[in-house]
Amino acid sequence: MASEPLAEPQSHAAHHPALAHQFDSMDQQKESSTLGMWVFLVTEIMFFGVLFLTYSIYRTQYPEAFLLASNSLNVLLGGINTAVLIGSSLTMVLAIWAAQVNWRKGIVIFLLATMGLGTTFLVIKGFEYHDKFVEHHVPGPTFHFEVEHPSHHLQTLAAKDPQLEKHASIYFSLYFIMTGIHALHMIIGIGILAVLVVLSWKGKYDAAYHNPLEMTGLYWHFVDIVWIFLFPLLYLLGAHAR
Amino acid sequence: MAEHVTSRKVYFLVFAALMVLTVATWLVAQIDLGWANDVVALGIAVTKATLVLLFFMHVRHSTRMTVLTAVSGFFWLAILFGLTIADYASRGQILPFVPGK
Numbered sequence: 234m235a236s237e238p239l240a241e242p243q244s245h246a247a248h249h250p251a252l253a254h255q256f257d258s259m260d261q262q263k264e265s266s267t268l269g270m271w272v273f274l275v276t277e278i279m280f281f282g283v284l285f286l287t288y289s290i291y292r293t294q295y296p297e298a299f300l301l302a303s304n305s306l307n308v309l310l311g312g313i314n315t316a317v318l319i320g321s322s323l324t325m326v327l328a329i330w331a332a333q334v335n336w337r338k339g340i341v342i343f344l345l346a347t348m349g350l351g352t353t354f355l356v357i358k359g360f361e362y363h364d365k366f367v368e369h370h371v372p373g374p375t376f377h378f379e380v381e382h383p384s385h386h387l388q389t390l391a392a393k394d395p396q397l398e399k400h401a402s403i404y405f406s407l408y409f410i411m412t413g414i415h416a417l418h419m420i421i422g423i424g425i426l427a428v429l430v431v432l433s434w435k436g437k438y439d440a441a442y443h444n445p446l447e448m449t450g451l452y453w454h455f456v457d458i459v460w461i462f463l464f465p466l467l468y469l470l471g472a473h474a475r
Numbered sequence: 476m477a478e479h480v481t482s483r484k485v486y487f488l489v490f491a492a493l494m495v496l497t498v499a500t501w502l503v504a505q506i507d508l509g510w511a512n513d514v515v516a517l518g519i520a521v522t523k524a525t526l527v528l529l530f531f532m533h534v535r536h537s538t539r540m541t542v543l544t545a546v547s548g549f550f551w552l553a554i555l556f557g558l559t560i561a562d563y564a565s566r567g568q569i570l571p572f573v574p575g576k
Contacts, residue, residue, distance in 0.1 A: 275548035282552040323490040333480045465516040469504035
């Protein structure tokens with residue numbers, strides 16, 4: 234192809250450099266991106282939804298094992314992580330706000346803060362995983378589960394399920410799959426944020442165009458929503474019987 | 476540009492509400508309410524998710540097409556849960572349940 238530019242129709246004469254030629258306007262371009270991102274998020278809803286459904290069925294079948302296994306998790310670390318993740322959603326939305334008010338340095342600051350909080354979450358999660366490995370709570374050949382410091386009430390609960398250890402391993406399988414896939418989503422999100430930091434630093438985003446920030450925000454907040462459900466369902470179901 | 480710019484104050488208020496609800500879900504979990512524990516926990520989680528959707532994900536200012544797409548995701552999720560749980564809840568009620576058949 235010749236490098237000579239084609240003659241542009243007059244209506245395309247003066248537009249924002251980020252406006253792709255197939256769109257009539259910036260609004261139309263943004264609407265297209267948003268719709269596409271939401272279609273992807275719908276597939277993500279179904280993807281995580283199946284795991285939540287599996288959890289619901291097994292928990293209904295083995296309520297005692299799920300309650301007792303849940304009590305072995307560190308609620309404090311899980312709670313701190315919930316706060317960290319909600320904080321990262323705040324900084325993410327503030328990065329978009331910074332773009333909307335044309336504060337380019339602010340975009341970089343808030344994106345870096347979001348990455349930092351996301352990394353904090355993963356580090357805390359790593360410590361929790363480490364504890365589970367040490368306690369032999371990872372399903373597999375070395376899996377072992379028994380109720381720690383059993384009170385009379387907890388012993389009564391444990392006695393109701395003759396295959397407690399086997400059923401507790403189902404809980405821990407779901408725990409590792411659900412939190413693991415959630416963590417994988419965060420690692421991917423942090424990677425995307427790193428690219429956005431570089432592009433924001435180069436001044437690619439302003440009030441008129443910041444679609445990649447907005448789309449990454451949708452993804453990041455969705456991952457936050459998944460955790461909002463994981464926290465009570467995995468960490469808090471047995472708190473009243475502790 | 477038609478894009479709506481939400482003030483920072485709104486975002487900080489939503490963040491505060493999410494934190495308060497997180498503490499609330501932890502507090503309620505300490506009390507034994509029987510089956511109501513799950514109802515309260517899920518109720519709070521749905522409220523938090525709705526706040527994130529409406530404010531952080533800007534669904535409040537999205538077009539109807541986008542809202543419809545988002546709602547359809549949760550609608551299909553409800554079908555998935557509804558039919559599967561109906562199956563598990565009704566097994567053995569009409570004909571005796573024989574494992575392996």
